[in-house]
Amino acid sequence: xxxxxxxxxxxxxxxxxxxxxxxxxxxxxxxxxxxxxxxxxxxxxxxxxxxxxxxxxxxxxxxxxxxxxxxxxxxxxxxxxxxxxxxxxxxxxxxxxxxxxxxxxxxxxxxxxxxxxxxxxxxxxxxxxxxxxxxxxxxxxxxxxxxxxxxxxxxxxxxxxxxxxxxxxxxxxxxxxxxxxxxxxxxxxxxxxxxxxxxxxxxxxxxxxxxxxxxxxxxxxxxxxxxxxxxxxxxxxxxxxxxxxxxxxxxxxxxxxxxxxxxxxxxxxxxxxxx
Amino acid sequence: xxxxxxxxxxxxxxxxxxxxxxxxxxxxxxxxxxxxxxxxxxxxxxxxxxxxxxxxxxxxxxxxxxxxxxxxxxxxxxxxxxxxxxxxxxxxxxxxxxxxxxxxxxxxxxxxxxxxxxxxxxxxxxxxxxxxxxxxxxxxxxxxxxxxxxxxxxxxxxxxxxxxxxxxxxxxxxxxxxxxxxxxxxxxxxxxxxxxxxxxxxxxxxxxxxxxxxxxxxxxxxxxxxxxxxxxxxxxxxxxxxxxxxxxxxxxxxxxxxxxxxxxxxxxxxxxxxxxxxxx
Numbered sequence: 326x327x328x329x330x331x332x333x334x335x336x337x338x339x340x341x342x343x344x345x346x347x348x349x350x351x352x353x354x355x356x357x358x359x360x361x362x363x364x365x366x367x368x369x370x371x372x373x374x375x376x377x378x379x380x381x382x383x384x385x386x387x388x389x390x391x392x393x394x395x396x397x398x399x400x401x402x403x404x405x406x407x408x409x410x411x412x413x414x415x416x417x418x419x420x421x422x423x424x425x426x427x428x429x430x431x432x433x434x435x436x437x438x439x440x441x442x443x444x445x446x447x448x449x450x451x452x453x454x455x456x457x458x459x460x461x462x463x464x465x466x467x468x469x470x471x472x473x474x475x476x477x478x479x480x481x482x483x484x485x486x487x488x489x490x491x492x493x494x495x496x497x498x499x500x501x502x503x504x505x506x507x508x509x510x511x512x513x514x515x516x517x518x519x520x521x522x523x524x525x526x527x528x529x530x531x532x533x534x535x536x537x538x539x540x541x542x543x544x545x546x547x548x549x550x551x552x553x554x555x556x557x558x559x560x561x562x563x564x565x566x567x568x569x570x571x572x573x574x575x576x577x578x579x580x581x582x583x584x585x586x587x588x589x590x591x592x593x594x595x596x597x598x599x600x
Numbered sequence: 601x602x603x604x605x606x607x608x609x610x611x612x613x614x615x616x617x618x619x620x621x622x623x624x625x626x627x628x629x630x631x632x633x634x635x636x637x638x639x640x641x642x643x644x645x646x647x648x649x650x651x652x653x654x655x656x657x658x659x660x661x662x663x664x665x666x667x668x669x670x671x672x673x674x675x676x677x678x679x680x681x682x683x684x685x686x687x688x689x690x691x692x693x694x695x696x697x698x699x700x701x702x703x704x705x706x707x708x709x710x711x712x713x714x715x716x717x718x719x720x721x722x723x724x725x726x727x728x729x730x731x732x733x734x735x736x737x738x739x740x741x742x743x744x745x746x747x748x749x750x751x752x753x754x755x756x757x758x759x760x761x762x763x764x765x766x767x768x769x770x771x772x773x774x775x776x777x778x779x780x781x782x783x784x785x786x787x788x789x790x791x792x793x794x795x796x797x798x799x800x801x802x803x804x805x806x807x808x809x810x811x812x813x814x815x816x817x818x819x820x821x822x823x824x825x826x827x828x829x830x831x832x833x834x835x836x837x838x839x840x841x842x843x844x845x846x847x848x849x850x851x852x853x854x855x856x857x858x859x860x861x862x863x864x865x866x867x868x869x870x871x872x873x874x875x876x877x878x879x880x
Contacts, residue, residue, distance in 0.1 A: 488698070489698065491700050492697065492700045495742040496694055541694070541695045544690065544692060549708075550683075551658065551687065551688045552683075552687075552708055552712060552756060552757070552760065553683050553684055553713055554708070554712050555680070559714045560714065561710075561711050561715055561716055562717075563707035563711060563717075563720055563721065564704065565717065
């Protein structure tokens with residue numbers, strides 16, 4: 326039952342989005358998010374929305390999955406809407422009941438803030454978690470953080486820790502399953518009672534799990550030393566990330582779209598204030 | 601001729617916090633030739649694993665010397681040369697696999713040695729083919745069986761191109777199928793590639809295939825010889841808390857009840873032939 330949990334939520338595929346270099350994906354996604362907070366006016370927003378829609382279409386990711394990803398922030402969305410509708414003044418007054426005033430500006434603000442949040446979440450899901458395998462993400466991060474090694478930033482160590490964590494998640498899950506079965510067979514009850522009672526019942530699972538994890542860590546450290554591991558220095562890699570034509574093409578195209586949005590936001594005077 | 605592994609009156613003691621120490625190894629002097637297949641036997645606590653850890657610089661001697669291909673393990677400068685020359689495989693395959701993809705894990709050792717790219721790929725593919733796991737190169741290791749995982753761990757060592765592999769009870773956590781796979785791989789490495797094998801085990805049948813059997817007891821070498829020489833000393837082995845291969849056990853019992861059969865027929869075929877010629 327515990328083994329069904331998928332971590333990272335990667336959906337394998339062979340689309341252009343899947344095949345993009347992880348470094349390109351990470352960089353462009355971060356840029357997209359930054360640009361989202363810089364643009365102004367309905368047309369730039371439309372451009373950004375269409376751009377992401379095309380990416381979603383190309384990645385063949387089911388829209389339902391994206392809505393699923395948005396569900397956890399639903400409360401945040403509703404709350405932001407309320408705040409913006411009730412607290413933004415200006416424009417034509419649409420509704421006025423007691424101290425509550427709803428204006429056109431408030432509605433516009435709320436709409437664009439929500440759009441911005443939805444785009445922000447969707448872009449990270451589509452470009453990063455759904456279409457990039459955890460290993461590629463790790464590799465991409467290590468490579469991108471590489472230049473910071475000069476500033477004593479432990480890029481290699483961080484990537485190595487992520488790899489080992491990914492490697493041991495299924496192993497530790499299996500172990501949890503085994504310990505829980507062992508405790509159940511001796512009469513432990515994990516399913517009934519108050520939350521507090523159930524949390525307490527988990528202690529006899531967690532203690533052996535932690536002790537086991539520490540023992541594994543020690544054995545793994547010795548095994549790694551035996552295979553001449555001595556940190557990132559002088560290491561070569563089996564899988565080297567190489568940028569090819571499609572990576573350059575996608576980057577140039579995306580940057581052009583971003584530039585157009587920015588230019589339009591700052592040169593045209595929009596009748597509607599969106600930020 | 602240079603010996604692959606030499607120990608000169610090796611002593612080792614674990615130090616406890618209070619300053620006391622427990623001596624585990626006593627004056628072990630040993631020479632292992634290149635290309636030899638040596639099985640090290642002994643019950644729990646006999647010091648066999650501790651001895652093995654000296655061949656890879658995981659433990660350094662408290663007294664005496666250990667030389668790997670003529671290099672002193674206590675000399676810090678030799679550390680990585682020795683470790684790449686003499687690989688080590690452990691009991692639990694889960695705890696020695698580092699990466700989330702089989703071929704990446706096999707590449708881990710040579711990557712650490714700084715092997716450049718076209719050669720790195722060659723080494724990984726060759727190592728995977730040697731252990732018969734090439735078709736699983738892009739699989740996730742946690743989905744493989746115990747025997748397959750252990751073969752991946754062995755491939756990870758072979759990819760470093762060592763001249764000697766020390767295996768510390770590599771089959772202890774495997775089912776019979778996995779055990780057979782791993783033993784066949786070990787035997788292939790020894791016979792076809794001439795790699796020196798040191799197999800630590802407490803399974804008598806695994807030791808029967810070796811060129812040489814060393815029996816450890818209480819931190820000392822109790823016996824050292826060919827499987828035939830060692831396994832025919834049935835009474836002594838039993839004293840050390842060890843059993844003998846079932847074939848020898850059968851011949852031993854027959855001999856005790858007055859039937860004149862030779863003791864040194866270890867393999868099933870040899871034993872059957874000996875019994876056949878007696879009862880004919």
